[in-house]
Amino acid sequence: MYRYDAVDQLIVEERVAQFRDQTKRYFEGTLSEEEFLPLRLQNGLYVQRHAPMLRIAIPYGMLSSTQLRMLARLAREYDRDYGHFTTRQNLQLNWPKLEDVPDMLALLATVQMHGIQTSGNCIRNTTTDHLAGVASDEIIDPRPYCELMRQWSTFNPEFAYLPRKFKVAFNGATEDRAAIGVHDLAFELSHDENGDVVMEVRAGGGQGRTPRIAPVIKQGLPWREMLTYTEAVLRAYNRWGRRDNKYKARIKILVEAIGAERFAADVEEEWQHLKGGIAQIADEEFARIAACFEPPAYLSDDEAFADVTALRLEHKRFDAWLRRNVVAHKRAGYAAVTLSLKRTGPAPGDATSAEMEGAAELADRFSFGELRVSHHQNLILSDVARKDLFDLWQAAEAGGFAEPNIGLVTDIIACPGGDFCALANARAIPIATAIQERFTPEQQEDIGELAIKISGCINSCGHHHVGHIGVLGVDKNGEEWYQILVGGRSDKKVALGDILGRAIKFEEVPGFVNKLVDVYLAQREPGERFIDTAERIGKAPFKAAVYPDKAVAA
Amino acid sequence: MTRIVRLADKRVRIEDDSFTVVAEAGAELPAAGDIIVPTADWLGRADEVKARTGRTGVWIGPAEDPGALAGHLDGAALIAIQFPKFNDGRGYSIASLLRRRYGWTGELRAIGDVLRDQLYYMARAGFDVFAVREDRDAEVAATGLGDFSFAYQDSSDDRAPVLRNRAAAVREAKIVRAERALTAIAAKHPDAAFATSLSAEDMVVTDFIARLKLPIHIFTLDTGRLHEETLGMIAETKTRYGIDIEVMHPVAEAVEAHVAAHGAHAFYESLALRKECCGIRKVEPLNRELGGRSAWLTGQRREQGATRVHLPEEEHDEVRNMTKYNPLADWSWDDVLAYAARFDVPLNPLHARGYPSIGCEPCTRAVRAGEDPRAGRWWWEQSDSKECGLHESAATSLESATA
DSSP, X not given: OOOOOHHHHHHHHHHHHHHHHHHHHHXXXXXXXXXXXXXXXXXXXXEOSSSEEEEEOOGGGEEEHHHHHHHHHHHHHHSSSXXXXXXXXXXXXXXXXGGGHHHHHHHHHHTTOOOTTSSSSSBOOOEEOTTTXXXXXXXXXXXXXXXXXXXXXXXXXXXXXXXXXXXXXXXXXXXXXXXXXXXXXXXXXXXXXXXXXXXXXXXXXXXXXXXXXXXXXXXXXXXXXXXXXXXXXXXXXXXXXXXXXXXXXXXXXXXXXXXXXXXXXXXXXXXXXXXXXXXXXXXXXXXXXXXXXXXXXXXXXXXXXXXXXXXXXXXXXXXXXXXXXXXXXXXXXXXXXEEOOOOSSSOTTXXXXXXXXXXXXXXXXXXXXXXXXXXXSOEEEEEEEGGGHHHHXXXXXXXXXXXXXXXXXXXXXXXXXXXXXXXXXXXXXXXXXXXXXXXXXXXXXXXXXXXXXXXXXXTOTTOGGGSSEEEEEEEETTEEEEEEEESOBOSTTOBOOXXXXXXXXXXXXXXXXXXXXXXXXXXXXXXXXXXXXXXXXXXXXXXXXXXXXXXXXX | OOEEEEEXXXXXXXXXXXXXXXXXXXXXXXXXXXXXXXXXXXXXXXXXHHHSSSOEEEEEOTTSOGGGGTTOOTTOSEEEEEESSTTOTHHHHHHHIIIIISOOOSEEEEEESOXXXXXXXXXXXXXXXXXXXXXXXXXXXXXXXXXXXXXXXXXXXXXXXXXXXXXXXXXXXXXXXXXXHHHHHHHHOTTOEEEEXXXXXXXXXXXXXXHTTOOOEEEEEOOSOBOHHHHHHHHHHHHHHOOOOEEEOOOHHHHHHHHHHXXXXXXXTOHHHHHHHHIIXXXXXXXXXXXXXXXXXXXXXXXXXXXXXXXXXXXEETTXXXXXXXXXXXXXXXXHHXXXXXXXXXXXXXXXXXXXXXXXXXXXXXXXXXXXXXXXXXXXXXXXXXXXXXXXXXXXXXXXXXX
């Protein structure tokens, strides 16, 4: 993973000093609430329903065991002994004290971490495939590009006060595991006919109250021009994005208002002044950063491999775990393993300090001391030798991470919802728990891949628009109600789900989900996943099952 | 009269300002005095505007196109960009365009809701004058200009972007970080002591202490077996910096007893005897000097060898129960030499003769090309044992290593 040099380190240290001074001036009263707001937000600090919330950046989801131990320490010493991994691969602490935050950031700086631009109307933490660098279908490792974007966007003076937040994502694999179509700006990496890296650029995607799939605005962008082109996109957005209404301020509204073609043409014109300029990526700097992502000292495939067939027959749960939580790796002797943070009870993505330390230990023992955070809110050990899988499984079972449910109906994505978030209309976590409790392991296995995503409000942090089944919390006269969506997906065939009908009550949601699953079970053809069946039969049969009276009328 | 912050030639000045902003286009202009008019006036009634006595600047609003001014800026005393709210970022893009697209090199002024915490970004985007909001102190606001030493990306100021100048920036950043660390250590530990071996690294640390006039005590350990060249650095330090390095000696009886029992060259015989010799000549005098202090400093670097690859910048020295600082932990040998050349730091002449790491005369040899920098220390031993005992605490890291 990327390692800081003295410049990176000095920048985060100066950021801590700056924020310490700002916090002091805020408490002294020389910095108003309004003036402090964007400053604290750009350090990841929200003021939430019960307490401040600190969002810590995990750049493109990469985390060392040392860093994870520091997160555990912060959760223990400054919070309530747990943290929440988010759908944007970050970590949130829900109960810090405002006056402690400068000290927390100072501790984070000692392990090359920060809360810079994890919030506020600026360029946010870049995200990518949680299997970057190891995925068997990878064409180009996107992480050096992500890191270049991180550095270029950090304290970029022109784009610190954008109309609204701005999220950038990268994909370098055949499959899209980073949901890049629902980002403000997205880069898809490939090779051109000469073997040079080029990028397809999309702009104007997003979820929230106006969900949009980002249209392609540029093909074949040479990789060295990634930053000059980004500058052109951001300048157009900074100047022409709406600032009169925060609900219409995202770039997707601008792109839609003037049309993707016109937007692309405007950007292209601006870019003519920038391409080839000083923001062009220098080969030497790219090489320096790329060297940080060189593969670790792998064993040969023969040394790393072991036949576990007998163990699979003997241990049914190990077998299920291998099928659900372990995926192929670039190297035949290795595998990428998901540590599930989706056990029934705790909120999806929550981890206690002890669990974080346990995961750090597993990373040290089995995966070169590194982990990934996925936008599915799980942890991943990306480089496990196959001969270690059984030992890892036993250790993961002991640590509570071995729920064999990755991609299944209980691997639910959910935002913190009304239990924590000041913006939420409704709770998300208890809905997730109620759904999880409904399905036995055998039923889950039978149902197979099914992504349920729950947001407590239209801001869509729980990605409900792109869930195979989406659940959205809405407010009706101060009560919690929920809308149900079907047919969304965030893979290569990215699509937004359709709302099935009127909102339903909290208690009705699990039963509703059950009925939707039953439709699938009744109608599926061999080999079809829920989303395949939904694509084939359309939403009418699902609607008929859950709103029988409506279906008759229609 | 309003006070403004002006940034010129990297210096910050607070000045009284003579300009008045004409807020509305088409308004009657004062006959004399310096004014800043809206673009509509500047472009629409240029003759009238230019006929006045007094200087005239033009201000542009956040929704306006700076391209409209291009080619019409002759005679403009300044361009001002208006910020209706401090969190409205459009003015930064307008500044970028004026500086980089339209080539405006004259004064670029931020007016409106201009506050301390945005000044750093504004300066980077090309502003050089800041008309800080009237209810705020311009001098306090000006401190915001110094928030960061380095910037990753290019912009309209004269900073070299780190993404284009990494090696130079890293070297400079190491100096800044070492200066800050040493200043903080001196403030936190009034009794801190620096153990110099008179090597190049330690001469660099001495230079920092002298240049920053830090009250950090400097001492060295004269084992009785040092090279003449090494001992000569004590006088060099006095000449160059006016600093008297305290010289610690081993207990004479202990040295005599050791030599009587094992001979003058026992260190070649076994690791145990070598360590005993180091113990008498170095470790005991060091402990004597450090006794009762709360912190000590070294010039150790990670690059120096197998025993130091995980060296932290700050650690707890469990053996002596005090804090130990290694402010040059992430420095390369080239960083040390570059610093020495830049600040004219005197160096032990042995370094130029192939001795990157220098200990006692009988126990140090020159290293060959490609060898570990500490390969010449106790060269007959394995690389994992090559420490004298000064740094052999089971120190626990308080800090992760920076690369």
